[in-house]
Amino acid sequence: MKKRKFFLFAALLMTAVAARAGGLMTNTNYHIAFDRMFARGATFDIDAAYSNPAGLAWGHEGWQLSLNFQKPWQNRDIETTIPGFLAYPNVYEGYNGFQGKKFNGVASAPIVPALFASYKKDRWAVSTMIGIVGSGGFVKYKEGIPMFNALVAGSIFKSTLQAKMVNPQLPLVTPDMLAIDSEVKGKQYIYGAQLNFTYQITDFLAAAVGLRANYYDGYSKAFVKASTLQQLGGQTLANLELDCVQRGLGIAPIVSVDFHKGPVTLAARYEFRTKINTENETSKLPEGLGELAAGYVDGAHVRYDMPALFVAAAGYEFSPQLRASLEYHFFDDKNAKMAGDRQKELKGGTHEILAGVEYDINEKFTVSCGGQRTDYGLSDTYQQNTSFACDSYSFGLGGAWNINDKVRLNISYFKTIYSDYTREFTAEQGGYMGTGYSGKDIYSRTNDVIGIGIDYKF
Numbered sequence: 001m002k003k004r005k006f007f008l009f010a011a012l013l014m015t016a017v018a019a020r021a022g023g024l025m026t027n028t029n030y031h032i033a034f035d036r037m038f039a040r041g042a043t044f045d046i047d048a049a050y051s052n053p054a055g056l057a058w059g060h061e062g063w064q065l066s067l068n069f070q071k072p073w074q075n076r077d078i079e080t081t082i083p084g085f086l087a088y089p090n091v092y093e094g095y096n097g098f099q100g101k102k103f104n105g106v107a108s109a110p111i112v113p114a115l116f117a118s119y120k121k122d123r124w125a126v127s128t129m130i131g132i133v134g135s136g137g138f139v140k141y142k143e144g145i146p147m148f149n150a151l152v153a154g155s156i157f158k159s160t161l162q163a164k165m166v167n168p169q170l171p172l173v174t175p176d177m178l179a180i181d182s183e184v185k186g187k188q189y190i191y192g193a194q195l196n197f198t199y200q201i202t203d204f205l206a207a208a209v210g211l212r213a214n215y216y217d218g219y220s221k222a223f224v225k226a227s228t229l230q231q232l233g234g235q236t237l238a239n240l241e242l243d244c245v246q247r248g249l250g251i252a253p254i255v256s257v258d259f260h261k262g263p264v265t266l267a268a269r270y271e272f273r274t275k276i277n278t279e280n281e282t283s284k285l286p287e288g289l290g291e292l293a294a295g296y297v298d299g300a301h302v303r304y305d306m307p308a309l310f311v312a313a314a315g316y317e318f319s320p321q322l323r324a325s326l327e328y329h330f331f332d333d334k335n336a337k338m339a340g341d342r343q344k345e346l347k348g349g350t351h352e353i354l355a356g357v358e359y360d361i362n363e364k365f366t367v368s369c370g371g372q373r374t375d376y377g378l379s380d381t382y383q384q385n386t387s388f389a390c391d392s393y394s395f396g397l398g399g400a401w402n403i404n405d406k407v408r409l410n411i412s413y414f415k416t417i418y419s420d421y422t423r424e425f426t427a428e429q430g431g432y433m434g435t436g437y438s439g440k441d442i443y444s445r446t447n448d449v450i451g452i453g454i455d456y457k458f
Contacts, residue, residue, distance in 0.1 A: 023331030023350040024376065024389055025190070025306050025338075030114040030131040032068050032453035035412035036398025037356035038370030039325035041313025042258075042265040046455050049116045049127035052267045052313065053196035054258035056118055056125040057206030060457050066116040068410070068453030076105035076139060078385055079442040080146040103145055103385075109137030114453075125198035125208075133214055134190025134306055144182025144224060145385040146441070152226045152238050153178050177232055181225040184386075188218040190276075190306065194254070204261045210254040216276045216304050219245045240286040246302060248278030265315040273336055274306040307336035307349070320360075327354040334377065342387075348377030369397040380423045388443045390418040398451075408455040416447035 031047035034040050040051040044059040046066040079102040114131030143149075153175040160173040196210035226238040256269035282298040313327040329352035334343055356370030372394040383389075396414030403409060424440040 024333050025134050027133055032410035032412045032451040035396050035414045035451045037358055037368040038372045038396055039327040039354040039356035041311050041327040042267045042315030042325045046116050049118050050129045053198055053208035053210055054206045054256040055267055056127055056198045057200035058260050059120055061120050063458035064118045066455045068114045070112045070449055070451040072109050072449040074107040074447045076107050077444045078103045081439050103141055103143055105139050105141045107137050107139040123200040127196045129194045132189055133192030135188040138187050140185040145184050147385040148224050149180045149182050152224050156237050177228055179227050179229055184222040186220045191215045204259055206258045208256045212252055214250045214274050216248045216278050241284045243284035245281040246278040248276045250274040250276035263317040267313045269311040271309040273308040276304045278302050278304055302339045303337035305336035308332040322359050324357045345379050345382035346377045347379050351375045364402050366400040371395050383423045390421050390445050392416045392418045406457045410453045412451045414449050418445040420444045
């Protein structure tokens with residue numbers, strides 16, 4: 001029972017939330033122009049302060065500012081089927097024999113802002129971007145998550161079964177005799193502030209160097225309470241509770257180059273890995289774990305690195321009104337340390353292909369659209385109820401209104417379509433977090449984002 005408690009507790013700490021575009025720990029959608037076009041790695045506009053700092057060498061002479069607001073919605077659902085455990089169909093409402101039960105996780109965030117600024121003078125430019133560069137939001141499972149509930153109920157059953165084998169007079173508590181009250185919620189934000197310096201080396205080539213400071217702020221809160229049914233006495237048999245806040249800071253350099261000649265633009269950017277070593281501030285901790293909880297107690301350190309990122313982009317201007325871009329991202333997630341060294345379970349890093357097109361209807365109005373394919377290096381051992389990912393396609397569209405020579409308004413909508421991930425496990429593999437049951441989980445997600453922003457040129 002002690003070991004199973006530890007598995008539960010360790011998993012509680014890894015609850016993560018995300019409602020964005022990008023890698024496992026990295027956001028890429030800060031400016032509304034990304035949401036409506038996606039492939040922005042060859043742009044010269046103000047959003048180049050993030051997506052193509054070297055490209056600002058060909059941008060607006062003087063000052064630029066941009067303020068952007070996005071609103072995401074996301075569901076993170078888990079449907080589980082554990083035949084051995086579900087042999088007791090009355091454990092939870094919704095279970096029925098071998099059929100699965102879906103646990104709905106609602107991920108949300110308030111309005112997510114991002115600020116851009118740049119100044120260009122002749123061959124020099126300086127720029128900055130401030131935003132939520134990783135994850136960003138809250139997640140809540142009102143009924144808890146299946147591996148916690150199954151673990152507690154299964155552990156009680158096994159413990160009482162073992163006790164009954166020693167003393168036949170003791171009662172056997174089967175899962176259908178239990179009432180489970182459970183809830184899991186978490187927050188995860190990585191705030192970033194980036195500063196870049198750009199220099200135009202030749203008439204066709206520019207380079208930029210920069211730094212980004214990333215601040216991690218998150219928490220995990222959860223409880224699982226198991227009691228016998230009221231008609232059986234209502235006795236509390238398990239009551240586990242966790243309240244853990246984690247914060248940490250990391251800094252990483254960024255380099256980029258941009259080649260621009262005629263209608264052709266070729267750009268590349270490399271962001272080094274950000275080492276983020278968070279520190280636990282734990283106010284509630286399950287009791288009776290002893291040394292097993294040493295890594296999670298108040299003051300312990302947990303890694304949440306942001307991976308190195310390589311970007312290559314190509315842009316082509318077919319006419320003064322029509323532009324298109326193609327882009328590639330590689331997130332080196334395999335070599336970015338995660339809580340519990342989970343990165344070792346990945347098959348590889350994250351690959352993304354992005355494409356977008358933009359058309360000026362006239363001097364006032366611009367429309368654009370784009371798409372993105374994200375392919376993570378997932379494996380069954382990486383995927384967990386507390387933190388999972390699904391490969392996806394994203395599509396965005398929107399437009400811009402040049403209100404006057406200085407002010408531009410951007411609006412956008414993008415949607416992500418995820419591929420469900422099915423993870424099957426056997427009792428011989430340890431079952432459901434140590435319960436010894438075989439079964440499968442189906443992980444699914446949805447994501448929608450709307451955005452509005454305003455650009456201003458001095």
